[in-house]
Structure formats: C-alpha cells, structure tokens
Amino acid sequence: MEGSNPTPTIPADFKPAILLVEDEKTSRLMTARQLTRAGYDVEAVSNGTEALATLARRFFPMLLTDWDMPGLNGVALCKAVRAMTLEGYVYIVLLTARQGKAHVIEGLAAGADDYLTKPPDDGELRARLNTGLRILQLEQSLRAANRRIQLLSITDALTGTYNRHYLMEQLPQEIERSRRYRHPLSVVLCDVDHFKQVNDNHGHRAGDEVLKSFAHLLMSSIRGGSDWVVRYGGEEFLIVLPEAMVANALSYADKIRATVSEHSFQISGGTLHVTASFGVAGFDPLGAPDPAIVDRLIDRADSCLLRSKEGGRNRVTGEMLISTVEPSP
Numbered sequence: 001m002e003g004s005n006p007t008p009t010i011p012a013d014f015k016p017a018i019l020l021v022e023d024e025k026t027s028r029l030m031t032a033r034q035l036t037r038a039g040y041d042v043e044a045v046s047n048g049t050e051a052l053a054t055l056a057r058r059f060f061p062m063l064l065t066d067w068d069m070p071g072l073n074g075v076a077l078c079k080a081v082r083a084m085t086l087e088g089y090v091y092i093v094l095l096t097a098r099q100g101k102a103h104v105i106e107g108l109a110a111g112a113d114d115y116l117t118k119p120p121d122d123g124e125l126r127a128r129l130n131t132g133l134r135i136l137q138l139e140q141s142l143r144a145a146n147r148r149i150q151l152l153s154i155t156d157a158l159t160g161t162y163n164r165h166y167l168m169e170q171l172p173q174e175i176e177r178s179r180r181y182r183h184p185l186s187v188v189l190c191d192v193d194h195f196k197q198v199n200d201n202h203g204h205r206a207g208d209e210v211l212k213s214f215a216h217l218l219m220s221s222i223r224g225g226s227d228w229v230v231r232y233g234g235e236e237f238l239i240v241l242p243e244a245m246v247a248n249a250l251s252y253a254d255k256i257r258a259t260v261s262e263h264s265f266q267i268s269g270g271t272l273h274v275t276a277s278f279g280v281a282g283f284d285p286l287g288a289p290d291p292a293i294v295d296r297l298i299d300r301a302d303s304c305l306l307r308s309k310e311g312g313r314n315r316v317t318g319e320m321l322i323s324t325v326e327p328s329p
Contacts, residue, residue: 048072279305280318
C-alpha cells in the first residue's frame with residue numbers, strides 16, 4: 001500500500017552523521033577527530049553558507065557549529081536551518097568561546113539545542129551528544145507513532161485496503177493530475193457475487209475471511225506505486241488505475257475476475273469458491289472541467305457493475321465517461 005512504511009526509529013547504539021561547521025582549520029580538524037573517535041560519521045565545512053548547501057543535498061540529524069564565523073555566523077545558521085524543510089529534526093550544538101548567560105539565551109533563542117565552550121572537553125562533548133541522541137530517538141518515535149495513527153485513519157481495519165475517507169481525499173487529486181498531464185485514468189468497482197449467501201450459510205466470520213482474501217487478491221494484482229485499492233463499502237471495492245485507458249482497465253478486470261473464480265478461499269473448516277462482478281469507468285482527461293467528476297465517475301462504474309450483475313454475474317462491463325459540462329467561452 002502506498003505510504004504504508006512506518007518512519008524508522010533510531011537504534012540505541014546508532015551514531016548519526018554530524019555536520020561540523022568551523023571556520024578555523026585547526027579547531028575544525030581537532031573537533032572532527034574527537035567526533036570520529038566517538039564513532040560518528042563527520043562531514044566538516046568551513047562556513048555557514050557551505051553548511052546550508054550541504055544540508056540541502058544530505059540530511060544530518062546533528063549539527064555542531066561555531067558561533068563566530070565570517071558571513072553567516074552560528075546564530076544566523078541556526079535560524080536558517082530551523083526555517084528549512086528537512087526530512088527530520090536537526091539537533092544543533094553551538095560551539096563558542098563566548099561566556100555569559102546572555103549569549104546562551106541568544107543561541108538557544110536562535111534555535112540551538114545545546115551550547116558548548118570551545119575547545120570542547122572530550123567527555124563533555126560525548127555526554128552532550130548522547131543527550132542529543134536521546135532527543136532524536138524520542139522525536140523519531142513520535143513521528144513513527146503519528147505516522148501509524150495517520151495510516152490507521154485512512155485504512156480499512158478488516159482488509160488493509162484504503163478506506164472511503166482516503167478515496168474522497170485522493171481521487172480528486174488523481175483526476176486533477178490526469179487532467180493536467182492529459183493522461184487517462186480508469187476506476188474499477190467490483191464486489192463478491194452472492195456475498196449474503198456466504199454470511200448466511202457459513203457465518204460472518206467466514207464472510208470476513210473471504211473479504212480479506214478477496215482484498216489480498218486485488219492488492220496483489222495492482223501496479224505498485226501507482227494503483228490503489230479502496231474498500232468502498234460492504235463487499236464492494238474500488239480500484240483506481242492512473243494512466244490506464246478503459247481498454248486496459250477492462251483487460252485487467254477480466255484477469256482478476258478469472259483469478260477470483262479459480263481461487264479457493266480458505267475459511268474455518270474448509271474452502272469456498274466465489275465469483276465477482278466488475279464495472280469499469282474511464283475518465284477523459286481532454287474533457288471540460290467538471291466539479292462533480294468524482295461522483296459521476298464512480299456512479300458510472302456502479303452502473304456498469306449493475307449491468308454485470310444483471311447480465312449473469314462473474315463478468316466485466318465498462319465504458320468511457322464523457323464530460324457533459326460545456327467549456328467556458
């Protein structure tokens with residue numbers, strides 16, 4: 001499923017890459033050597049401007065920067081980093097020979113997380129970095145938890161497919177992308193034939209097992225990274241096929257239809273054989289803009305599905321949806 005990989009957390013013994021910013025060559029070499037001895041992967045640059053360029057091409061979870069540098073100094077660099085959109089949090093330590101509470105407050109207010117007096121004592125440097133590691137681990141754990149919550153909000157709990165909430169958010173974006181690049185798009189609406197009989201004759205638990213297996217067949221059949229599957233309701237599923245013409249979607253749907261009809265669905269105490277019916281609708285990216293296009297596209301797929309049912313089930317019906325909205329003069 002698209003976007004289903006959780007954010008990885010930082011292992012307890014992991015030493016992240018550190019970007020060291022120090023304009024004075026001797027101090028830069030000495031501090032880099034301290035960090036390397038502590039087990040960190042270090043990249044050292046000589047000024048704030050170079051640091052920003054380096055961060056733009058590679059993410060560093062930790063940044064150690066001198067305060068007093070020509071051009072972009074450490075405080076300005078802190079502010080600039082905090083304004084950047086990066087893949088994660090950057091733990092920033094200011095290195096300075098300055099003394100006094102006012103300087104500490106200024107550095108922390110600029111976005112620094114910690115403050116060390118130059119030249120840094122080896123033991124204190126390692127201890128401060130370990131504190132930073134704990135902060136990064138907590139931040140990554142929080143991001144992973146938020147990602148899991150977000151994923152649960154768009155996922156159907158039974159089948160693992162996307163839910164209707166995701167559909168109504170994502171399908172308009174897919175259609176807009178299709179229109180912008182003039183690429184085709186098709187949707188396939190399908191459901192299990194005579195599903196009520198499965199529940200009535202074998203129980204709802206067996207029905208759930210059939211739905212999970214049916215959803216797995218659908219998700220195994222799609223192109224990774226582009227197509228996606230939604231549990232539309234009950235035993236109905238909607239498959240979104242970006243960049244697929246109706247003819248291709250019809251061929252795809254018929255292959256799935258055949259796969260389902262030949263599949264043995266495992267339930268408690270035995271196996272079942274079921275069939276499925278399919279309705280296919282294609283979106284015309286060259287048509288005039290239509291504010292109701294999402295509903296019309298799904299309705300057209302639904303009407304095609306109904307025709308498949310009325311025609312004897314275990315079949316595929318589809319057609320192109322032609323825009324009825326007149327273009328603006």
